[in-house]
Amino acid sequence: MAEKRNITRLIFSISSLVDLGQEVTSAKSFNERMKTALYVVTGMFSVPKAALLVYNSNQQRLKLLTHKGLKDTTWGNIHVKAKHIKSFSKNEPYSLSKIKTNFLYNPNTEALEKFHTKTFIPLFAKDEFVGAICLGKRLSRPSYLRSEKNVLKVVANQIAITLHNSSLFRRLTNKVNENKKLYENMRHIYNDTIKAFAAAIDAKDVYTKNHSFRVAKYAVAIAGELGWKEKDVEAIYVAGLLHDIGKITIDRGVINKGEDLSVSELSEIKRHPQISYDILSKINFPWKDLVHFVKHHHERIDGRGYPDSLQGEELSDGVKILAIADAFDAMTTDRPYRKKLSLTEALHEVKKCLGTQFDRRISNVFFRVLQKEIKGETKEAQILPHLDKGFNPTVITSLLETITAELSA
Amino acid sequence: MNNFSILSKTINGIVIFLPKGYVNDLGAENLEHACEEFLSKEMKKVVINFSEIQYINSIGASIFTGIVQKIAEHNGMLCFTNMKKVHSDVFEMLGITRHVKVFKEEKDAVNFLKESN
Numbered sequence: 381m382a383e384k385r386n387i388t389r390l391i392f393s394i395s396s397l398v399d400l401g402q403e404v405t406s407a408k409s410f411n412e413r414m415k416t417a418l419y420v421v422t423g424m425f426s427v428p429k430a431a432l433l434v435y436n437s438n439q440q441r442l443k444l445l446t447h448k449g450l451k452d453t454t455w456g457n458i459h460v461k462a463k464h465i466k467s468f469s470k471n472e473p474y475s476l477s478k479i480k481t482n483f484l485y486n487p488n489t490e491a492l493e494k495f496h497t498k499t500f501i502p503l504f505a506k507d508e509f510v511g512a513i514c515l516g517k518r519l520s521r522p523s524y525l526r527s528e529k530n531v532l533k534v535v536a537n538q539i540a541i542t543l544h545n546s547s548l549f550r551r552l553t554n555k556v557n558e559n560k561k562l563y564e565n566m567r568h569i570y571n572d573t574i575k576a577f578a579a580a581i582d583a584k585d586v587y588t589k590n591h592s593f594r595v596a597k598y599a600v601a602i603a604g605e606l607g608w609k610e611k612d613v614e615a616i617y618v619a620g621l622l623h624d625i626g627k628i629t630i631d632r633g634v635i636n637k638g639e640d641l642s643v644s645e646l647s648e649i650k651r652h653p654q655i656s657y658d659i660l661s662k663i664n665f666p667w668k669d670l671v672h673f674v675k676h677h678h679e680r681i682d683g684r685g686y687p688d689s690l691q692g693e694e695l696s697d698g699v700k701i702l703a704i705a706d707a708f709d710a711m712t713t714d715r716p717y718r719k720k721l722s723l724t725e726a727l728h729e730v731k732k733c734l735g736t737q738f739d740r741r742i743s744n745v746f747f748r749v750l751q752k753e754i755k756g757e758t759k760e761a762q763i764l765p766h767l768d769k770g771f772n773p774t775v776i777t778s779l780l781e782t783i784t785a786e787l788s789a
Numbered sequence: 790m791n792n793f794s795i796l797s798k799t800i801n802g803i804v805i806f807l808p809k810g811y812v813n814d815l816g817a818e819n820l821e822h823a824c825e826e827f828l829s830k831e832m833k834k835v836v837i838n839f840s841e842i843q844y845i846n847s848i849g850a851s852i853f854t855g856i857v858q859k860i861a862e863h864n865g866m867l868c869f870t871n872m873k874k875v876h877s878d879v880f881e882m883l884g885i886t887r888h889v890k891v892f893k894e895e896k897d898a899v900n901f902l903k904e905s906n
Contacts, residue, residue, distance in 0.1 A: 388882045396847035399813075403848075416815055416848060423851030426883040428858030449855050519854055520884025 393531050396424045400535060404542040415446040417539050421513065422448050424535070425528065429496040429516030434543060435460065435509050442512055449516070450495060458491045460509070470504035471536035473515075473529055498522070501536045505544030513539065578621040581628060585635045587715050588624075594713075594766045596620025598705035601762035602742065605749040606697065615667030616698055623674045623702060626655030639717035653678050654687045673698040677706050682736045700739040704730065704746055707737065712767060723771040724779060731783050744787040751780040792843070793817050803834045803902045805895065809841040812849030821855050833865030834902040838895045840871035850883055857888045866890070866905060868898035 403416040418432045429449040433442040442458040468474075479500045480489045492500060496516035503511040513536060524532065578592040585591070599620040603613045627635060630652060634645045641649070657675035665671070676690060676699040683691030685703075695703075711726040721729060727747070734740050753761040754773050792810040799805070804827045808820055824835060837856075845853070860867045867889045872880070880886045892898040 384878075385882055388878045392847070392879055392882065399846050399848065412815070419815065419851040420847045421851075422854060423847035423849065423883075426850065426854045426885055428854045448851065449858060518884065519857060519888060 389527075393424065396420055397531075397534065397538075400538055404538060410546050411446060413542065414539075415448075417542065418446055418448055418513070421515070421532075421535055421539075424531070425515065425524070426519040427515045427517070428519065431495040431497075431514040432511065432539070433458065433514065434511040434547075435503075437509075445511065447495070452494065458512075465502075465509040468502040468504070468509070470507075471501060471533050471540060473524060473532050473536075474500045474502075475523075476500060499524070499532075501532065503536055503540035503543060505537075505540040508544060510540050510543040510547065574618055574621050577625060581622070581624045584627055584630075584632055587636070588713065590766075591709055591713065592621050592624060594709045595623060595702070595705045597762040597766065598708060598746075599701050601749045601753075601758075602701045602705065602746050603698075604762075605745050605752075606701075606742075611667070612669075612698075615665075615670045616673065616701060618665070618667070619670045619673040619677075619698065619702055620705060622660060622670075623656060623677050623706065624652060625659050625674075626652035626657075628659075629655050636716055650678070650686050669696065669698055672696065673702050677702040679703065680737045681739050684736075695739065697742060700742040704738050704743055707733075708746070709766075720768075723767055723776055727776070727779055727783065734787070740787055744784055747780050747784050747787070751777060751784065754780075793819075795820055795823060797823060799832065800899055801903055802832060803836060803899055804832050805836045805838060805899070807838045807841055811844045812842055812852065813844055813846040814848055817849055817852050821852050821859070824856050825859060828859060828863045828865060833860065833863050834905075835860060835865060836868045836870060836895060836898045836902065838870050839873065839876060840895075842873075842876065845876055845879070850879065850885070853880070853885055854883070857885055861888060866902060868892055868902060870895045870898045 400417055400420045403420060404413055406413060414432055418430055422430045431447040431450060432445045434445040435442050440460060442460055444453055447453055476492060476497050479492065492514060495514040497514040498517050499515040501513040502509060503513065582589050582592050596617045599616045600613055603616045630648055634648055637645065653675050657671050660671045660674055676688065676695060679685035679688065679690045679695055679699060681692060681695065683689050708726060708730060711721045711729055712723065714720045730738060730743055734743055750763055752758050753764040754777055793812060793816050794809045796807040797804060806820060806823065827835065857867060869889050870892045871894065872891060877886065877891065890901060892901065
C-alpha cells in the first residue's frame with residue numbers, strides 16, 4: 381500500500397515538474413505564468429492558500445506578485461535586510477516558527493501570518509535573492525517529508541530562475557526603452573540642426589528663402605513615388621536640405637547679383653556643389669549616398685553639368701531626383717535675373733529639357749506624383765502646398781496626362 | 790482552457806456540478822468561482838461528478854484544493870462521485886479525500902446529502 385502510494389506520489393511529482401516547466405516557458409504573460417506556477421506548487425502539495433512574493437532590492441522589500449486563495453492581500457510588503465538574505469539557505473523550505481525565531485523580526489512575521497504562511501521558501505537564482513513562496517496549511521499532513529522538501533527545492537529553483545530572468549528582461553527592456561528615447565531625442569536635435577543649417581543656407585540668398593525645404597519636400601515626393609525605403613527617403617530629404625550648404629562660403633554679393641555675372645563669379649558659384657560635398661563628407665552620415673547626391677545635383681543627363689560632367693546612367697536616381705527638384709523650384713520662384721515661371725511654363729520647361737538636363741524616367745515620376753497630388757490621391761501633398769494657387773487644375777492635369785502619356789509611349 | 794466546461798443543476802438545495810474535459814489550467818478556476826457563487830447563496834451542499842473529467846494535473850489539483858477549503862470555511866459539505874481510479878489515487882495521496890465524501894454514483898451522494906443536516 382505504502383509502496384503504491386509512493387509510486388503515485390513519484391509519478392505525480394514528475395508530471396507536476398513537467399507542468400511547471402511548460403508553464404514557466406509558455407507564451408503567456410509574466411503574471412499569468414507566475415500564477416500558474418504557484419498553482420502547480422499548491423496542487424502538488426495540496427495547499428489551499430499561498431503567495432508568491434517578488435523581492436525589490438532597491439526597497440529591500442518582498443512584494444506580493446500573485447496568490448492563491450487569499451482574501452486580504454493589502455498587507456503585501458515584507459522588509460528583508462541584507463543580513464537576513466545572507467542567512468537564508470537557497471530555495472530551502474523553512475517552517476514559520478523557524479523564520480520567526482531566526483530570521484525576520486516581528487512586523488514581518490505578522491505579514492507572513494496574514495498570508496497564512498506555514499512554510500516560507502526564500503527564492504534564489506544564482507546568488508541573487510529574488511523572492512519567496514509562502515505556503516499555507518496543507519490539506520494532508522502539516523509537515524513535509526524529506527522527499528517532498530527535495531521536490532519543493534527543485535520547484536523553488538525553477539520559479540526563482542523564472543523570476544530572475546523576468547527581472548533581467550525587464551531591466552533590459554527598460555534600458556532599451558531609455559536608449560530609444562535618448563535616440564529619438566538625439567534624432568530630433570539632429571533634424572533640428574540640419575533644418576537650422578538649411579535655414580542658414582537659404583538666408584544667404586534673398587530670393588531663395590525656404591528653397592532647401594522645398595527641394596527636400598519635392599525630392600521626398602518623387603522618392604516616395606518610386607517606392608524607396610524609408611531610410612533612403614530620409615537620405616534624399618536631408619540631401620535636399622543641405623544640397624546648397626557650399627553657398628555659405630560664396631560671397632553674398634555674387635549669389636544675389638543676378639545675370640551679369642563675370643566668368644570668375646560664375647565659376648565661383650559653380651563651385652558650391654563641390655564645397656557642399658567637401659563640408660558634408662566630414663560628417664559621418666548614416667546614409668553613404670547623401671554626399672554624392674549633393675555633389676552632383678547640378679549634373680545633367682547630357683553630360684553638360686558640373687562639377688564632374690557626369691552623363692546618362694553615371695547619375696544615380698538620387699542625383700536625378702535632386703536635380704529636377706532643385707531646378708523645378710528654381711523655375712517656380714523669383715530669381716535675381718528673372719521672374720518665376722507659371723506652373724504651366726515650368727512644366728513645359730521641364731518637358732523641353734527631358735533627355736538633356738533631366739532624366740525621362742524620374743521626370744515622368746515627378747509628373748505623376750504632381751498629378752496625384754492635384755487629384756488628391758496622395759496621403760500628404762509635398763509639392764502642391766508650395767506652388768502658386770493661381771493655376772487651373774483641369775488644365776494642369778490635362779497637360780500632365782499628355783506629358784506622361786508621351787513619356788510612357 | 791479550450792477543453793473544459795461545467796454543467797450544474799440543483800436538487801433540493803444540493804448543487805451538482807458536472808465538469809467536463811481537462812482540468813489542467815487556470816480556466817478550470819471557473820469551477821471554483823461557480824462553487825463560491827452557490828456558497829454565497831447559502832447553498833452549501835455540493836456534489837462534483839467526475840465522470841466527464843478526462844484529466845487532472847497539478848493545477849487542477851490546486852483548484853480542487855481551493856474548493857475543498859472554501860466549502861470547509863463555509864461549513865458546507867462536499868461529495869465527489871464517479872471518480873476514475875487514477876484521480877482518486879492522486880486525491881488520496883494529496884489528502885483531499887480526507888475532507889470530502891466519496892461516492893461511486895451521483896445519486897448516492899445526493900441521497901446522503903438529503904439526509905444530512
